[in-house]
Amino acid sequence: MSNSALRPFHLAIPVTDLAAADAFYCGTLGCDKGRTDKRWIDLNFFGHQVTLHLVADNGDQAVTNPVDGDHVPSRHFGIVLDMSDWQLLADKLRAAEMEFLISPRIRFAGEVGEQATMFFFDPAGNALEFKSFSDPEQLFAH
Numbered sequence: 097m098s099n100s101a102l103r104p105f106h107l108a109i110p111v112t113d114l115a116a117a118d119a120f121y122c123g124t125l126g127c128d129k130g131r132t133d134k135r136w137i138d139l140n141f142f143g144h145q146v147t148l149h150l151v152a153d154n155g156d157q158a159v160t161n162p163v164d165g166d167h168v169p170s171r172h173f174g175i176v177l178d179m180s181d182w183q184l185l186a187d188k189l190r191a192a193e194m195e196f197l198i199s200p201r202i203r204f205a206g207e208v209g210e211q212a213t214m215f216f217f218d219p220a221g222n223a224l225e226f227k228s229f230s231d232p233e234q235l236f237a238h
Contacts, residue, residue: 104144107173109222110151116219117148124192125185142175154220164203172215172223176235182212182228189216197223208237 111117114137121127121139127146130138135150160167177185186200198215212228229235 106145106147107141108147108149109173109220110154111148111218111220111222112151112154113219114148114150120218121146121148124189124194142177144175146173154222166198166203166215168215168225169197169223172225174225174227177226177228179212179228179230182226185226186212186214189214209234 114135118129118137121137121141122129125141127142128140130140130145132138137148139146139148159170161170162168189196190200194216196214196216198213200212200214202210203213204210210230211234212230213225214227215223215225217223
């Protein structure tokens, strides 16, 4: 598919505490809030629609895969940022004493697909990855 007219995606994720999720996504990450209900919140997640759905239990998320020496959660989502925005977010999260699953670093250094990456969990245990490429053409490189 062509990416010349990239369209926003929609993703719904489970959260166990709507107030904590609101504080994390809107406060810590700076997402704007859209429509809300007592059991869900729509977010503008960097131009994409993410809906937080209140659930009693978020289930087991312990499955990981090895990637460049790290144990990457197989269930995760995030966004690809410009390198300067990625660095600003990494600095902001470090200053906020974010507990990183995988601290901000360069993965695949010197290889095809070299990228900056960081992983952390939201309050409900959903894994997020924020990444960036010095060369955006490497996003889908083989």
